[in-house]
Amino acid sequence: MTGSLLLSVPVLLVGAALSLGLRSNGARSAAAIASQAIAAALVLARVAPLLRGGEALEIVWPWPTPIDSMAFRVDALGAFFLAWSLPMTLLGTIYAVGYLRPYFDRGRNGGSHFALLNMVALSFVLIYSVQNALVFLLGWEIAALAAWLLVIWDYRNQKIRFAGFNYLISTHVGLFVLVAAFMLLHSKTDSMDFAVFGKFLSSQDPTRGTLFLLLGASFALKSAFFPFHTWLPRAHSAAPAHISALMSGVIHKAGLFAFLRFTLLMGRPDEWMGWSVLGFGALSAFFGVLSTSAERDLKRLLGYSSTENVGIAAMGFGVGYLGWAWGVPALTVCGFGGGLLHVLNHALFKCLLFYAAGAIYRAAHTVDLERLGGLARRLPRTSILFLIGSLAISALPPLNGFVSEFLIYAGLLAGRAPSSQGSVVTIAAAAALAFVGAVSALSMTRAFGLTFLGVPREPGLHVGEDAPGSMLWPMVIHAALVVAIGVAPDLGIAAIGAALRLFPIESSASTLPALLAPLAWASRALAGALLVAGVIGWRRGRAARRSVTWGCGTTATSSRMQYTGSSFSEQFTRFFASFLPSLRRERLPEGPFPQQPGHLSTHHVDAVERRMFEVLGHGENFIAQAFDRIPEQPRFAFAAGLVALVIIGAMVVGGVGR
Amino acid sequence: MMLTRLANVAVLVVMPFVLTGVINRVKSLWSGRKGPPVLQLVHDVRRLFRKSSVYSTTTTPLFRVAPYVFLATAVGSALIAPLLGSTPLASFQLDFVWFAYVWGLGRVAIMLAALDTGSSFEGMGAAREAVFSSLLEPALFLVTGALSLVGGRRTLHEALAPHLHAGAPALVWGAAVVAMLIVLQVEAARMPVDDPTTHLELTMVHEVMILDHSGPDLACIHLGSAIKLFVGASIVATLLNPWAGSGGAACAAANLALTLAAGVVIGTIESLVARLKLRSVPQYIVIALAAGSVALLATVWRAGGPE
Numbered sequence: 001m002t003g004s005l006l007l008s009v010p011v012l013l014v015g016a017a018l019s020l021g022l023r024s025n026g027a028r029s030a031a032a033i034a035s036q037a038i039a040a041a042l043v044l045a046r047v048a049p050l051l052r053g054g055e056a057l058e059i060v061w062p063w064p065t066p067i068d069s070m071a072f073r074v075d076a077l078g079a080f081f082l083a084w085s086l087p088m089t090l091l092g093t094i095y096a097v098g099y100l101r102p103y104f105d106r107g108r109n110g111g112s113h114f115a116l117l118n119m120v121a122l123s124f125v126l127i128y129s130v131q132n133a134l135v136f137l138l139g140w141e142i143a144a145l146a147a148w149l150l151v152i153w154d155y156r157n158q159k160i161r162f163a164g165f166n167y168l169i170s171t172h173v174g175l176f177v178l179v180a181a182f183m184l185l186h187s188k189t190d191s192m193d194f195a196v197f198g199k200f201l202s203s204q205d206p207t208r209g210t211l212f213l214l215l216g217a218s219f220a221l222k223s224a225f226f227p228f229h230t231w232l233p234r235a236h237s238a239a240p241a242h243i244s245a246l247m248s249g250v251i252h253k254a255g256l257f258a259f260l261r262f263t264l265l266m267g268r269p270d271e272w273m274g275w276s277v278l279g280f281g282a283l284s285a286f287f288g289v290l291s292t293s294a295e296r297d298l299k300r301l302l303g304y305s306s307t308e309n310v311g312i313a314a315m316g317f318g319v320g321y322l323g324w325a326w327g328v329p330a331l332t333v334c335g336f337g338g339g340l341l342h343v344l345n346h347a348l349f350k351c352l353l354f355y356a357a358g359a360i361y362r363a364a365h366t367v368d369l370e371r372l373g374g375l376a377r378r379l380p381r382t383s384i385l386f387l388i389g390s391l392a393i394s395a396l397p398p399l400n401g402f403v404s405e406f407l408i409y410a411g412l413l414a415g416r417a418p419s420s421q422g423s424v425v426t427i428a429a430a431a432a433l434a435f436v437g438a439v440s441a442l443s444m445t446r447a448f449g450l451t452f453l454g455v456p457r458e459p460g461l462h463v464g465e466d467a468p469g470s471m472l473w474p475m476v477i478h479a480a481l482v483v484a485i486g487v488a489p490d491l492g493i494a495a496i497g498a499a500l501r502l503f504p505i506e507s508s509a510s511t512l513p514a515l516l517a518p519l520a521w522a523s524r525a526l527a528g529a530l531l532v533a534g535v536i537g538w539r540r541g542r543a544a545r546r547s548v549t550w551g552c553g554t555t556a557t558s559s560r561m562q563y564t565g566s567s568f569s570e571q572f573t574r575f576f577a578s579f580l581p582s583l584r585r586e587r588l589p590e591g592p593f594p595q596q597p598g599h600l601s602t603h604h605v606d607a608v609e610r611r612m613f614e615v616l617g618h619g620e621n622f623i624a625q626a627f628d629r630i631p632e633q634p635r636f637a638f639a640a641g642l643v644a645l646v647i648i649g650a651m652v653v654g655g656v657g658r
Numbered sequence: 659m660m661l662t663r664l665a666n667v668a669v670l671v672v673m674p675f676v677l678t679g680v681i682n683r684v685k686s687l688w689s690g691r692k693g694p695p696v697l698q699l700v701h702d703v704r705r706l707f708r709k710s711s712v713y714s715t716t717t718t719p720l721f722r723v724a725p726y727v728f729l730a731t732a733v734g735s736a737l738i739a740p741l742l743g744s745t746p747l748a749s750f751q752l753d754f755v756w757f758a759y760v761w762g763l764g765r766v767a768i769m770l771a772a773l774d775t776g777s778s779f780e781g782m783g784a785a786r787e788a789v790f791s792s793l794l795e796p797a798l799f800l801v802t803g804a805l806s807l808v809g810g811r812r813t814l815h816e817a818l819a820p821h822l823h824a825g826a827p828a829l830v831w832g833a834a835v836v837a838m839l840i841v842l843q844v845e846a847a848r849m850p851v852d853d854p855t856t857h858l859e860l861t862m863v864h865e866v867m868i869l870d871h872s873g874p875d876l877a878c879i880h881l882g883s884a885i886k887l888f889v890g891a892s893i894v895a896t897l898l899n900p901w902a903g904s905g906g907a908a909c910a911a912a913n914l915a916l917t918l919a920a921g922v923v924i925g926t927i928e929s930l931v932a933r934l935k936l937r938s939v940p941q942y943i944v945i946a947l948a949a950g951s952v953a954l955l956a957t958v959w960r961a962g963g964p965e
Contacts, residue, residue, distance in 0.1 A: 394762075397759050406752065438794070441762055454773060455716050455776040522750065533729065538719055544711040568788075571786065575940055
């Protein structure tokens with residue numbers, strides 16, 4: 001049964017070996033694309049029946065050492081993630097052919113890069129289907145290492161090596177936490193099997209809460225939740241565009257998948273878990289979106305917006321948790337439905353935006369908003385695709401981002417909490433989500449407007465050609481799906497429906513269609529109205545006269561006078577200055593007749609990273625001082641004592657409730 | 659049913675012009691002038707539609723499309739609003755979420771068109787608009803959320819209407835009116851947030867974004883703004899309407915009267931109050947946020963208190 005699903009593993013391995021061994025870059029990429037296409041087809045053929053509500057696939061392989069057996073099980077949740085992860089990786093690989101061409105022309109060997117992309121696809125097959133903690137960690141680690149090596153494609157650049165190293169450290173901190181959780185589970189159950197884990201987790205054991213926190217922290221690190229997100233903007237701005245897209249849109253979704261997998265294993269959650277997931281998601285969305293508003297590097301901006309969007313998805317999951325804990329199936333449907341759909345939607349539009357950013361980088365060799373401008377004329381196709389993506393990510397109707405956020409709103413505004421205090425908190429969370437949506441519209445308007453509209457800010461900047469077909473078609477496919485789910489939300493429901501039925505929703509399975517049917521009509525009506533309006537405006541405008549932009553009487557304007565990214569967000573960042581630390585370098589003109597030219601430059605830095613370094617700086621001094629007071633010899637004893645203390649602490653935590 | 663729909667359409671066609679005219683007339687009277695005819699906007703729009711447009715050489719087709727998109731979103735939001743205090747033309751579960759985001763789409767279209775000209779003034783206006791709206795949206799959701807919690811209804815017109823019958827404390831209702839009035843002032847570019855008649859570009863918000871629009875494009879924007887103003891005023895009117903939701907002639911008449919009264923209030927405020935400093939505008943919008951929070955907390959107080 002699952003055998004043919006797992007057949008994709010050797011196919012991908014052969015593809016990887018071929019891309020390492022073949023002679024030309026063309027053949028290497030062809031091997032990778034062909035093997036991924038076959039693997040994707042194999043996987044899709046197996047999981048498609050599951051998405052329509054078929055039986056879960058199951059297979060158990062004997063594996064004498066180190067454990068007795070290795071179970072594979074693909075249920076609807078795994079099928080949902082598998083169904084889009086592999087095709088999207090394939091699209092990213094196709095995109096890579098065009099994006100890396102300038103490197104290939106200079107004689108660079110792309111074999112390892114394509115082989116690593118195959119390994120990423122392989123890790124999805126493992127992570128989404130395996131039922132064994134050890135093999136799960138194996139897949140987890142393959143994904144992390146492959147992503148790291150893919151990030152440092154430009155390894156000669158020291159900054160990029162640093163960003164890659166930063167990612168490597170962060171992902172392994174997450175891994176340690178995950179290993180700790182698995183060790184704790186193993187010590188309790190003497191098994192590595194998820195099904196056995198599930199039996200233990202669903203019992204009312206006192207370590208359940210600890211395990212929930214450990215697993216949650218690990219998966220939050222993987223998916224770059226605030227405040228664990230600091231590595232993400234760095235890695236995303238350093239990596240090639242398709243790697244940023246795949247990491248942000250597809251690879252990190254493994255964290256959310258694992259979270260849902262263990263949610264299902266855990267069974268009915270406690271109420272505090274729901275509140276913490278909701279709060280954590282809201283916090284992540286809030287800080288993520290604030291950071292996007294001030295960022296001047298387009299790819300870093302998109303990176304922060306990933307933190308925002310996983311936060312939104314987690315808000316949905318939080319609603320689902322609460323609904324489950326309170327026994328209100330309608331809330332569970334809206335929450336998990338909205339969250340799952342948002343995961344898919346985010347993968348669709350985030351990949352699209354990163355691909356478009358890659359097209360900008362390839363043409364202009366920079367993604368700095370302060371230097372770009374007026375690109376719509378040079379890159380017309382990219383500009384339209386980027387516009388679709390940025391409207392979708394701002395959750396504007398009639399595109400797909402709105403559908404999933406609508407579902408999450410439906411949960412938050414349902415007023416079904418057992419206490420009215422609970423209702424108040426959920427409505428406040430809805431208001432927070434509204435704030436996030438509006439700020440997201442602000443920063444995406446800013447990003448699109450400054451990059452593509454107006455006139456070039458830096459006249460000397462050379463802008464090349466629009467993206468070639470291999471880069472364009474992946475974008476077009478993503479954009480088409482973004483529009484399709486927006487005007488036909490039933491498609492989205494069809495994708496998530498089977499996975500959603502794993503959650504306890506029996507009595508209200510029809511909630512979603514009932515909720516979304518009028519929305520679908522409204523979306524289609526709006527789409528039609530917009531189309532008509534657009535055609536009228538476009539046709540009327542063709543015959544119009546042309547003149548210069550009105551300068552309010554001033555004629556000697558230069559393109560440097562345009563509003564810049566910093567000026568666009570200045571008022572907003574001043575309002576939220578406490579969350580958005582900025583570095584200012586300035587020399588302002590002095591006196592009524594300034595002799596020297598002044599200059600001012602602002603740069604926003606990551607709030608968490610900055611505080612962390614501050615605290616680390618203080619902490620280092622403190623520890624150094626404390627250690628100086630201890631004489632040389634006992635210092636080792638002191639260190640050994642600390643280690644012993646940590647071990648004892650771990651044993652105490654592990655021993656509770658034995 | 660058919661009659662209500664026809665009445666709604668008729669009101670939607672006529673009232674935006676009348677309301678704008680009433681506000682202008684009130685302002686004229688306060689300043690001791692006779693003022694333009696009440697239906698002046700009709701003439702303005704007709705005149706503009708007969709003209710042809712001039713486009714800046716820096717603009718892209720987006721600039722041409724944006725005004726029509728803005729008009730389409732304004733009409734789209736009017737279909738959901740309870741213009742006559744009762745059933746609107748279209749309504750579905752959580753349509754107020756849709757309502758807020760459709761307004762957002764129109765806003766984004768105009769902001770992008772402003773950025774498209776490459777003018778620093780228009781970029782400035784777009785930036786201000788974006789900041790104000792980001793603070794405004796949460797206020798809107800706090801109010802609609804609180805109201806839907808009181809009545810247990812989840813469509814815009816039902817959430818606005820049944821509060822009086824449900825015996826909600828006056829605090830919820832009062833705070834909601836305050837918040838919605840501020841939302842209306844910001845969205846429709848009215849004093850003290852913005853001065854629609856200013857000629858000093860540095861202080862402008864909405865007006866500065868449309869400096870480069872001309873002819874039919876400008877007419878679309880004026881029409882769209884008038885419709886949004888009317889929609890906002892009719893929401894405030896429905897909140898105040900004692901017969902709201904009943905659907906009778908009394909309800910419709912009261913709503914129209916209250917809408918016009920809201921126009922008189924807006925005109926009076928504009929005549930007597932100076933425009934706020936731009937730095938203070940966010941603080942002013944935070945009042946709407948605070949009022950929304952008060953409305954929300956008051957609903958709990960009602961549920962938790964002795965009853």
